Amino acid sequence: MPCTSEINRQLEGNLTNGGTGLENRLWKYNDDEKTHSIVATFDLKCESRWKYTFASSIYFIGAFFGVWMFGRLSDAIGRYLTLLISLGFCVVQAWIIPFFNDINVYLACRFFDGASFGGFFLIAFVIDVEYAPPKYRNMLGTLFHFITSAGMALIALWG
DSSP states (O other), X not given: OOOHHHHHHHHHHHHHTTOOSOTTTOOOOOOOGGGOOHHHHTTOOGGGHHXXXXXXXXXXXXXXXXXXXXXXXXXXXXXXXXXXXXXHHHXXXXXXXXXXXXXXXHXXXXXXHHHHHHHHHHHHHHHHHHTSOGGGHHHHHHHHHHHHHHHHHHHHHHO
């Protein structure tokens, strides 16, 4: 559906043709659960469109801080324990995010989700490379990222 300036032109046209002007201002979302999205849940249209992209940005900002925080934590208490802690946070975030109906709480959860996944990904990579013989470390590091990227591409094609 068109936004601001085009809606105003349509409203003016409807009013001059005897309409009420309300016909094109009402947004209707598909209630089918298969097409459920954050745009429909939080009504992110027109002036609120920036919040949709901000949700992705805040995830990666969280990942930046998660890499730093869990990286330092793994040096202090060990890689495996930190890996389990970050995995636990990933699971908790995956379970609680769908239950919030406030955009600000959703954005905060996305930040912590990014932080926990960033920490998990970093520590999994370090463990993968640390236990490999030195002559295979470059190959395993590259293979780790190749498999992750291929998995993301397959999910994008599938979803």
